[in-house]
Amino acid sequence: MDQRIAAEVPLVDVVVGGHTNTFLWNGPQPDLEPIDGPYPFVVRQKGGKNVPVVQAYAYTKYLGRLNLTFNDDGDLIKYSGQPELLGSSIHQDEDVLQLLEVYRPEINRVNSLVVGQSKVTLEGGDECRKRECNFGNLIADAMVAYIATVSPDTWTSAPIAVVNGGSIRTTIMPGKDGAVTRGEILGAMPFGNSIVTLSLSGEDLVKTLEIGARSNGETSRGEFLQVSGIRVTYDMTKPTLSRVVSVKVRCGKCRIPEYEDVDPTKNYTIVAPSFLAIDGGDSHYILSEHGANKQTADLGDVDLLVWYFERYSPVIPEVQGRIRFSDGSACSAASGMSIPRGLSVMVIALFVVKMSMTT
Template sequence: MNQINIQFLNGQMIGLNFAHIFMTDNLEEDPAVANLIQHYSDQIDDKMKEVVGHTLTDLDGERQTVRLKESNLANAIADSLIELTGADIALQNGGGVRASIAKGDVTLEDIYAVLPFDNTVVMVEASGQTIWDALEHGVSSYPEAAGGFLQVSGLQYTFDAAKPSGSRIVEVLVDGQPIDKTKKYKVATNDFLTGGGDKFDMLKNETTQLLKTKHFLRDAFTEYLENHNTINPQLEKRIQILNP
């Protein structure tokens, strides 16, 4: 906790300073402060229980799913990135999806549990080769449940788990056609990946930023649910694994 002191002269601020106030159990509780905190805590609790949409099926965000194979929940999250940005494709790291959602009402509390990190949505321009390289990196640790395993929208990819790391991707399709490695695509993703997180250096160094939003991933997914009201995402063979 900080205390800020602001100095004024003739109605104009002329300076400020601050100091840390260390909170310990030895400090006597101020009832007024406790009541104020409880007031806002109750408001936050009420807000988090708001229903923002509905799902007709269980949404699978379990670690052993999102980091190893296609997830219907991650599909919907990736779809929300395309809907927000108008991108051609979307890439979402499985490690950013942290919980499942049961069939029925979906609340803000559910969405915060699924997407707890403050990663913002960005759109970059990337070549087909860079996208291929990103997908290759995403499956490099398989069958280890690595956070960099990529969930997708707008494309399908197939990899052969029996091949050595670095040469596992065997096919990438965009609109049902083989990806053009020389073509530039608009890619919606998050600033963790474009910042080189999980060693996705190609998304940091070999792309051009087109859009940096102020939307966190959970904001994009919340708006997606609000816009559609009811969703029923399925497994669509976006990710196919040979020799698992």
């Protein structure tokens, strides 16, 4: 997406990207990360304008340094740079360290609170960007479960949920006796999304799944969707945006939940994080632009998982074959919601970043 912006937006002079963990570097590999290209990576527009694109990997391991020179007309005429590895040779700021010590005890206390138990590893990170993962199943199921508690007439008003795999940042390895803490949940889901219900046509739901499966080597795969109440099969050998082979969806206005073929003309109520439903993030513009009757729930995604763990622990989320590929890869043929056992959370986080940029 960074390269596309650089190529297609004439007024852009430079693009500083993030979230794809791309590592750009000039020269020999400095550490464990494979080099994805030079720093900066230069995109040439059709009109001949060169636009530098930069990103400094992830986890504040590197500090990006980009030097830019503009002429009197405001045109970029020179650029250079190189990330700096923030190793032991880089001294920490003493004032910042002292400030952190003021807040650290309360942060540690809140983050160390055990909210529930899991009998299995909750797999997040990169795996959730390319296939079904059990942590994605748990998060999507938690969304459906919470909305079901406020649905007065049927078992739920929103039997379907989608979550972008890119939002599930890390795997949670349960501690002693399967303990899961608030800090681990916050580390896995650090973006503070709200939970939104919306109405979407079956046709647009299929298009949304297509966007999630569009990875072609240029996208980050963060758009790949983890699901609840959906059984989808993809053929990744097909062209982008034509990879959905079949979709079945779970009914909500039914006495016994079951799956049926998606109807392109029917409207479905689904649950999604605000990053998708409101912001159209990870290219999911259909959810933000075509979704109707949007309502935001009274808790965020971290609070949602705290509620779910407190209510249903110990959880045992499975990889169940909700997402399949036409070559037969994926997982078991089982289906349904993750099987668990049974509010508010206050998380205090402090991020102090000292950045410098030479221009």
